[in-house]
Amino acid sequence: MMENDASRAYPVLDVELLGKPIHKIRDDLTRLLSQSVPDITLHIQHWARISDLALEFKSISTVRCSETAPDYYSSNFCHQQQGLLRLSMTNSLLMALSDRFYGADIARKAEGIPSLSSSDKRLQQRIGALFAKVIAPEEMWSRTESQLAPGAGLQAQYTVTFGDHQGELWLELDATLIQTLIQELALTPTQPIKSRFDVALTQTPVHLTAILSRKTMPLDQVLSLKPDDILPIELLNQVPVTIGQEHLFNGRIAEQNGQLVLILQDSKEQQR
Structure with missing residues (x-):
C-alpha cells in the first residue's frame, strides 16, 4: 500500500x-x-x-x-x-x-x-x-x-x-x-x-402481513364503489406472508375448529 x-x-x-x-x-x-x-x-x-x-x-x-x-x-x-x-x-x-x-x-x-x-x-x-x-x-x-x-x-x-x-x-x-x-x-x-444486540433484535415487535385475496377491477368500477357494496372474492391458493417488503413464507387457508387459519407451507429459500 x-x-x-x-x-x-x-x-x-x-x-x-x-x-x-x-x-x-x-x-x-x-x-x-x-x-x-x-x-x-x-x-x-x-x-x-x-x-x-x-x-x-x-x-x-x-x-x-x-x-x-x-x-x-x-x-x-x-x-x-x-x-x-x-x-x-x-x-x-x-x-x-x-x-x-x-x-x-x-x-x-x-x-x-x-x-x-x-x-x-x-x-x-x-x-x-x-x-x-x-x-x-x-x-x-x-x-x-x-x-x-x-x-x-x-x-x-x-x-x-x-x-x-x-x-x-x-x-x-x-x-x-x-x-x-x-x-x-x-x-x-x-x-x-453482539449477544445483547441479538437479544434486543429478537424482542423487537414486527407486523406480519398475509395477503388472503387479490382482485383486479377496471378503474371505472373502482371509482363507482360506495359504502355497503359487496365484492365477490376468492381466497388465494398460495398466500404470501411478508414483513414489510420481505417475503418470508407461503401458506394456505384452512378451517380449524370453526375458524379460518393460515398454515405455513414453505419459506422463500425453499422455493429457489
Whole structure:
C-alpha cells in the first residue's frame, strides 16, 4: 500500500483497537493530565528553582507509534500490566532546565552540543516519573530501554516556558498500554455487544402481513364503489406472508375448529 501525505497526517487506528473505547481513554487522560498541570508545575519549579516556569497542556491526539527512537532523548516507562509510556522534550528545553536544576554557572546552548549528559537524562527521567504517576500509581512503573509497540497510540503535547526559554514536551502511550488502561478501567463490556444486540433484535415487535385475496377491477368500477357494496372474492391458493417488503413464507387457508387459519407451507429459500 502506498503511503501519502494524507495517511501520515491522519493515522488509521489498528484493527485491535477498533470498536474499543480508545476515545474514552483519551477523554479520561485529557482530564487527568490537564488537572495535574499545577502539581507538576510546582514540583519542577521547586526542583529547578524556577519561579516563573509555566507548563501548558496543549492537546492529546491519536498517533502512530514507531519502533525507532524519537529524534529527542526519551525516558521510557513500562507498566507492570504491559505497555509503555514515553516522555521526551526538545534538547534545548532539557538542557536549560538541567542547567537551572544543577546550578550551572554558564547556560549551555543546544547548537554544537554532541549529546546530552547523564545528569540531563536523569533529570528528564525524574520529570517523566511525575507524569507517569498521574496515569497509574508510582509502584506500577519501571524504567525500560524498550521502545513503544508500533501502531496506534496517544500523544499528549505540552509547552514549557520560563525566562527566555520555551520548548515542547511530549507524552506518548503505545497501543499495549492503552489496552491495559481499557482493562483496568473496566471499559470493555463484560457481555459481548453482539449477544445483547441479538437479544434486543429478537424482542423487537414486527407486523406480519398475509395477503388472503387479490382482485383486479377496471378503474371505472373502482371509482363507482360506495359504502355497503359487496365484492365477490376468492381466497388465494398460495398466500404470501411478508414483513414489510420481505417475503418470508407461503401458506394456505384452512378451517380449524370453526375458524379460518393460515398454515405455513414453505419459506422463500425453499422455493429457489
